[in-house]
Amino acid sequence: MMAYLVFLGPPGAGKGTYAKRIQEITGIPHISTGDIFREIVKKENDELGKKIKEIMERGELVPDELVNEVVKRRLSEKDCEKGFILDGYPRTVAQAQFLEDFLDSQEKKITAAILFEVPEEVVVQRLTSRRICPKCGRIYNLLSLPPKEDELCDDCKVKLIQRDDDKEETVRHRYKVYLEKTEPVIEYYENKGLLKRVDGTIGIDNVVSKVLEIIRWSGK
Ligand SMILES: [Zn+2]
Incomplete structure (x- = not known):
């Protein structure tokens, strides 16, 4: 199976979770730009990484x-011969255009841009239920992945905390920013007939099945 996929959706839609599952099933690699950036700034002798680190440190x-350069470099690695699942990219129309040109130059094209639709209230419920162990960093969710004992880490037995990022006000703000920023990218793929909408509230297994269907159907 081979596919060139872009995953779109609000924070808390579960894009990373779905991408990992699809990777396990199909071997198509999950490319998270968040992960790439965290990796690249850790490397000592990487000129591009140094530049990016400076920019990020200036806030x-x-x-x-x-961003395009980093993505291009990653997509040129050998494991991407089977395609890719992009998560966190493209975030702008200019990036989407760059991706298309880059693929064109290799005589490839996007299989589908999959939009995981999750209403704001569901995102708020999911993310504000997230808790983290302050000692070991393990992540829980009081709804979907609760600790064995009430709000205590299974391993460390210390009280779980909520990160600022997961507080209701911040979550609502992030959702709003997501809508504003992503709308043009959604439109871009819609105009090209590549956008596929998947209901992100039907449970992980069902979502993964839908994505596999899209890959099979689009591959023909
Ligand atoms: Zn712990």
């Missing part, structure tokens, strides 16, 4: 052309 947004 500025990494410009499109650098």
